[in-house]
Amino acid sequence: MPENIPLLQTTDVDICIGDKVFARTLNLEVKPGQCWCILGRNGAGKTTLLHTLAGLHSPTTGQVRLEGNPVQTLARKYIAQRLGVLFQNQEDHFPATVMETVLQGRHPYLRSWQWESRTDRDIASNALTQVDLSGFAERDVQTLSGGERQRVAIASLLAQQPRLLLLDEPTNHLDLQHRIQILERLRDHTRKNATAIVMVLHDINLAARFCDHTILMSGQAQIRVGESRDILRTETLEQAFNYPLTALQTAHGKAWLPQ
Numbered sequence: 461m462p463e464n465i466p467l468l469q470t471t472d473v474d475i476c477i478g479d480k481v482f483a484r485t486l487n488l489e490v491k492p493g494q495c496w497c498i499l500g501r502n503g504a505g506k507t508t509l510l511h512t513l514a515g516l517h518s519p520t521t522g523q524v525r526l527e528g529n530p531v532q533t534l535a536r537k538y539i540a541q542r543l544g545v546l547f548q549n550q551e552d553h554f555p556a557t558v559m560e561t562v563l564q565g566r567h568p569y570l571r572s573w574q575w576e577s578r579t580d581r582d583i584a585s586n587a588l589t590q591v592d593l594s595g596f597a598e599r600d601v602q603t604l605s606g607g608e609r610q611r612v613a614i615a616s617l618l619a620q621q622p623r624l625l626l627l628d629e630p631t632n633h634l635d636l637q638h639r640i641q642i643l644e645r646l647r648d649h650t651r652k653n654a655t656a657i658v659m660v661l662h663d664i665n666l667a668a669r670f671c672d673h674t675i676l677m678s679g680q681a682q683i684r685v686g687e688s689r690d691i692l693r694t695e696t697l698e699q700a701f702n703y704p705l706t707a708l709q710t711a712h713g714k715a716w717l718p719q
């Protein structure tokens with residue numbers, strides 16, 4: 461892929477469901493090495509936007525491109541080798557081991573009826589180590605805690621090795637230590653491998669600490685897009701969330717407390 465092509469691009473995208481408008485002429489470019497967050501009020505359309513970026517929801521007008529190609533025209537297998545999506549809730553209707561679940565991330569690279577190779581298993585084991593679950597390979601996913609299950613889902617995406625990760629609330633169910641550790645590892649992986657992340661977060665302090673770009677959704681298609689240092693300002697955040705904040709200076713930069 462030529463280096464100057466963004467991993468993800470939207471051109472004049474409008475997103476509407478019924479009479480609700482979530483985005484108007486949205487233009488953005490996600491480049492290798494970047495970490496983006498989508499922040500905003502409940503119901504502002506964060507998940508709808510993430511699904512639109514993933515090609516799961518068609519924009520009303522405009523176009524979403526994955527590595528330069530319109531996402532709606534691409535084969536699912538081609539997309540799955542380039543794009544990993546974390547949905548809000550993981551549901552396990554059937555018993556499966558943690559290793560089997562993480563190995564699902566390798567399926568875009570297998571032919572029909574082909575078994576996973578030793579290399580696939582090594583990649584999956586390494587992904588489990590990344591999320592602090594190396595002793596869990598043989599556990600049934602249905603027996604895991606919410607935070608453990610969330611980390612298995614993230615391991616499966618790491619095993620998939622896509623160039624772009626779209627994550628809906630990846631810190632859901634995670635304790636304080638794992639929230640920081642997982643976001644740190646995802647960000648470092650992004651920088652090292654020239655991949656990119658777009659993730660929905662509810663915590664503005666995690667967004668400020670880990671994301672270089674922000675999409676701030678205030679509802680009714682009011683969206684600010686840009687570098688986090690320009691978007692994450694006290695007054696802007698107070699307006700977006702309709703709540704007063706106190707700004708603090710920390711070792712990791714600015715942080716905000718609700719008043």
Ligand SMILES: Nc1ncnc2c1ncn2[C@@H]1O[C@H](COP(=O)(O)OP(=O)(O)OP(=O)(O)O)[C@@H](O)[C@H]1O
Pocket residue numbers: 477478480500501502503504505506507508509
């Ligand atoms: N298929 C649909 N039909 C009707 N309304 C929908 C549909 N999908 C989403 N909505 C509505 O659109 C709005 C935006 O939903 P979305 O899940 O994108 O919000 P969000 O910003 O992710 O919210 P939250 O912070 O609560 O997770 C909500 O009011 C939701 O009820």
